[in-house]
Amino acid sequence: MNKLRISQRVSQVIHSPIRKFLPLVLKAEAKGIEVLKINVGDPDIEPSPKFWQALKKFPPQNLGYAPSPGIAEHTRAWQKYYTHFGLKLKPENIIPTVGCAEAMLFSLLVTTDPGDEIIVFEPLYSSYKGFAAVCNIKLVPITLRVDSGFALPNEQTIAKKITSRTKAIVVVNPNNPTGTILTSREITRLINLAVKHHLFIITDETYREIIFKGRPGSLLQITRARQQMILVDSASKRFSCPGARIGCLVSYNPAIMAAALKLAMVRLSAPTLEQYGLIPLLNNPRAFTRTITREYKKRRGAVIKGLRQIPGVTCYQPQGAFYLIAKLPVKNTEDFITFLLTSFQDKKQTILVTPAEDFYITEGLGRNEIRIAYVLDTKKLTRAMILLKKGLAEYQTRRQSS
């Protein structure tokens, strides 16, 4: 028997469709076509000058490992950051991680063994699918619908999916890819379920401050099931620095923190310089996050306005983050996106969006949906929506005539 095969678990990780489109993007660009990219959550906004200033203060000296539970001053800065959201934490409740991605992986590893199940809501941020495959666990999806603004179903409907192997419920709030925010009723529902069925709640709050109404907060503010909660967080979006690779894992549960610390020690440390760079921003977060949230609100307006002028498109008003899912009057958005990149241009421009299928677990769902990330300025976004409208019209005409 030849054992030189790739493992089952990695074979199950699905390639992101982004990769498939990259060669097509490069070809279009080689032909002199500008591709407006609203497919990835990689913001065009520069980080605060304070980040660069703090970096420069780091003298050319020994670039040693940061301590596994974070550079003390950096971890204390997260601690201070959370006081803005009514959270009193001790440094030992916080472990800085290599982006939210690592916090996610740690949360899944700490709460599950192979064969265990996690309740998620689809469409779902696709890295969870990859990490679940790596962790040999099963994601059990509750399907939400664009037509109902991705509202959660009632307690009983969710409870039906809970088995003896279910260990946790994952929520992303504000949500990627839908841009929705959990209502207080929905949160109560989830906490009821977690308490009743002894489940952990993994709450991914990467987009906390990017909300367009009300005050930002955290599920951790709710004391009832606090010991069951793991918060995964990130500096990437709120401070517009995803390349810094700094996030954190937070929990009031000492057993969770002890377990996460073991994982943190195995991987040694998160990057040293960026931990220093983020200290001033974590110490005084709101100035920066208020500015960018105002900007994203304007952008949302431009996208929604543009989408509403396209016949047959179903969309809704997202309340946070910088994404939305739109249903298009096409059968297969992957095919449509391929068309946009290979056979369409308007004044030497086209767009790149993400096919939503990647965000679903249930086979066949999301094929007529796309995710838009509003990571360009309003002028470009307005133009992008016109391109989408024109592209759709041309695509439909061609399909009818073929």
Added chain:
Amino acid sequence: MNKLRISQRVSQVIHSPIRKFLPLVLKAEAKGIEVLKINVGDPDIEPSPKFWQALKKFPPQNLGYAPSPGIAEHTRAWQKYYTHFGLKLKPENIIPTVGCAEAMLFSLLVTTDPGDEIIVFEPLYSSYKGFAAVCNIKLVPITLRVDSGFALPNEQTIAKKITSRTKAIVVVNPNNPTGTILTSREITRLINLAVKHHLFIITDETYREIIFKGRPGSLLQITRARQQMILVDSASKRFSCPGARIGCLVSYNPAIMAAALKLAMVRLSAPTLEQYGLIPLLNNPRAFTRTITREYKKRRGAVIKGLRQIPGVTCYQPQGAFYLIAKLPVKNTEDFITFLLTSFQDKKQTILVTPAEDFYITEGLGRNEIRIAYVLDTKKLTRAMILLKKGLAEYQTRRQSS
């Protein structure tokens, strides 16, 4: 049933003993005692000024995600780096990672499924133990002995440990924690086994250039079983910048690279700035690595000279990296290290070393051994060996009188 337990896999990760000693170190330091720390592989040598210069050239701009397969210029710099060791690679054979740690995790995930086995040689760099627990795989140790300079046993002895579940052999070369280098006979033996039994070889070459005789190289230079090899590598030690968290995974096998790329995409990217910082060093590595290797050779001399003056200590001449394992005339080195930190001082100084037990998988092995990391200058190392000698003498006297 209360399901709110920490997972089995993370429960199996053993806490590093370093953590246990940290409070004792802090207590000693609070009493005004200087603790010479030769316990962790965190070099005192500053990175090259070229690293800082390259960082400064990065303008205060969008700090976006690096591409998952690395920033093109950075990946090409690794490609150029490897030409110094006779390796012709394409960019698609290289994925920059978050330190060697991530490359290690990717290698294990790509080659194994839960329940699979990996052949390792103990004493073993302890992160492999942690990652194996996380991956739900079994490390099957071949025990090497300090008395025979950690030489590998013959082919038959190793073959006896191979089962239907064995997927790979892991080697760390030059070795942490032993400082040994595989002989060409040993390498042939391993390749024979890999070919015969269809096993992957995961070769961790973090310390490639830090060798005290001969020319540095790579197992990948051997063409025979090239498709079965995964190289895990790191900029941390050779460029003295562990806090940069940059390593890489290399393979000539396209299936391995495709699988590793999927994992790289799930975790998004390695830090952006440090990828830029390392470009000039990777493009011209030898100037820096030659200088530090000379320094480590001097340090090795100081440590060996000191150890040979201590009665009852067994040691050998390490050939690379900056570690060695020494057998001490005590029953339990953890107890001895506790003594050094709590009940010993000489002119207000003491030392911290690592108990070697942490590097063994077989229960009970390594209890009378320590690992020394020569990460201080020769003067301090000479003094550290005197402290070890005096500490040992005092410890033995107290044990006899108690």
